[in-house]
Amino acid sequence: MKPMKYLLAVFAALQLTACDSEKSLNIIEGELPIKTTTLYMVGDATPNGWNIGNPTAYEATAEDALVFQWEGQLYKGEIKLCLTTGSWEAPFIRPTVAGTEINKTNITNAKFAMHAGDPDDKWLVTEAGKYRLTFDLRHWTMSTAYLGEPEAPTKDPINAEAVYIVGDATPNGWNIDAPTQLTKQSQYIFTYEGTLTVGELKACTQTGDWGVPFIRPTFADCKIDKEGVENSDFIFVANPDDKWKVSVAGKYRLTFDLEHYTLKAEYLDGGGTPAKDPIDSETLYMIGDATPNGWSMDAPTAFTRDASNKYLFTWEGNLTVGSMKACLKPDGTFSCPFLRPSSADVEISASGVASSDFVYTTNPDDKWKVTEAGTYHITFDLEHYTIQVVKK
Numbered sequence: 001m002k003p004m005k006y007l008l009a010v011f012a013a014l015q016l017t018a019c020d021s022e023k024s025l026n027i028i029e030g031e032l033p034i035k036t037t038t039l040y041m042v043g044d045a046t047p048n049g050w051n052i053g054n055p056t057a058y059e060a061t062a063e064d065a066l067v068f069q070w071e072g073q074l075y076k077g078e079i080k081l082c083l084t085t086g087s088w089e090a091p092f093i094r095p096t097v098a099g100t101e102i103n104k105t106n107i108t109n110a111k112f113a114m115h116a117g118d119p120d121d122k123w124l125v126t127e128a129g130k131y132r133l134t135f136d137l138r139h140w141t142m143s144t145a146y147l148g149e150p151e152a153p154t155k156d157p158i159n160a161e162a163v164y165i166v167g168d169a170t171p172n173g174w175n176i177d178a179p180t181q182l183t184k185q186s187q188y189i190f191t192y193e194g195t196l197t198v199g200e201l202k203a204c205t206q207t208g209d210w211g212v213p214f215i216r217p218t219f220a221d222c223k224i225d226k227e228g229v230e231n232s233d234f235i236f237v238a239n240p241d242d243k244w245k246v247s248v249a250g251k252y253r254l255t256f257d258l259e260h261y262t263l264k265a266e267y268l269d270g271g272g273t274p275a276k277d278p279i280d281s282e283t284l285y286m287i288g289d290a291t292p293n294g295w296s297m298d299a300p301t302a303f304t305r306d307a308s309n310k311y312l313f314t315w316e317g318n319l320t321v322g323s324m325k326a327c328l329k330p331d332g333t334f335s336c337p338f339l340r341p342s343s344a345d346v347e348i349s350a351s352g353v354a355s356s357d358f359v360y361t362t363n364p365d366d367k368w369k370v371t372e373a374g375t376y377h378i379t380f381d382l383e384h385y386t387i388q389v390v391k392k
Contacts, residue, residue: 051211
């Protein structure tokens with residue numbers, strides 16, 4: 001009987017312990033702190049874009065290891081946050097209302113949610129600029145502070161072995177593993193000649209990765225059509241994800257200048273030459289520090305129109321070392337179209353002109369470069385878009 005009495009005693013003790021345990025049980029209400037040592041954000045508004053393998057990292061504050069901050073430039077676009085890298089299946093920190101805007105109006109201690117899968121809610125940055133974002137993982141709140149206007153991207157010459165175009169306007173579409181490769185003409189000049197369809201395009205210097213910087217227009221949907229490119233300037237950034245928009249399908253020649261950050265687009269006719277109409281004008285002038293009257297738009301140097309061919313204009317006189325370009329009628333604002341070389345700094349010297357073709361456009365602001373002072377005879381052919389130069 002002693003073993004039975006011993007078992008009854010143990011059972012009674014366990015019962016008493018269980019009762020005491022129930023009395024001391026604490027029920028915790030509300031969200032538990034999100035315990036992590038890392039925090040990241042992804043999205044086309046962030047510096048590293050949608051690169052889940054290398055998202056933009058936050059830093060824990062010195063005051064509280066569960067309060068994380070990031071300070072830097074945001075672009076227009078979307079963002080969400082994650083605790084780890086490399087997986088789209090993990091839970092993400094999201095706004096409680098899809099599309100909650102981040103802009104110049106600061107947000108203070110707004111609640112956020114966290115879950116995996118759908119709905120794939122994200123914050124929407126509607127104004128680019130410098131921001132400070134704060135996420136309090138202890139209290140499930142976030143705050144924003146607008147710090148100022150965005151910085152202009154740097155424009156150091158891009159050293160690249162190859163350049164590719166990608167997009168639904170290009171022959172290979174959105175295939176980042178096998179985008180359409182351009183032809184390398186020199187260290188910084190890359191060209192493409194072929195068909196473009198109606199759609200979008202951007203350019204890159206390597207394949208297989210959407211997270212790298214891309215060559216992009218300075219604003220979204222910059223138009224490419226029969227008149228060329230709406231604005232010749234480009235930038236080399238990961239974000240914002242702006243692209244050129246081809247609005248007229250056809251055969252084009254694209255020229256990317258990675259030193260001067262310009263794109264020239266030429267619509268080609270069936271023969272593969274630029275489709276250019278003859279330029280009708282009664283007058284032609286040149287300006288520039290290489291010319292007799294310098295950069296004066298009030299008194300530019302005039303050419304003489306040929307009596308037997310209305311498209312030929314000639315001039316003879318002294319040029320100094322410097323730059324020059326030509327216009328039909330000076331408008332005093334320097335905003336009129338100019339006759340320009342087909343690329344920047346085409347040289348004029350005792351050997352003549354390095355390239356005889358010219359373009360008639362407002363941008364890019366390319367000019368001929370006179371490298372030897374002397375007396376020159378210059379002829380512009382406005383029908384065939386050529387320039388001839390002879391040093392006397």
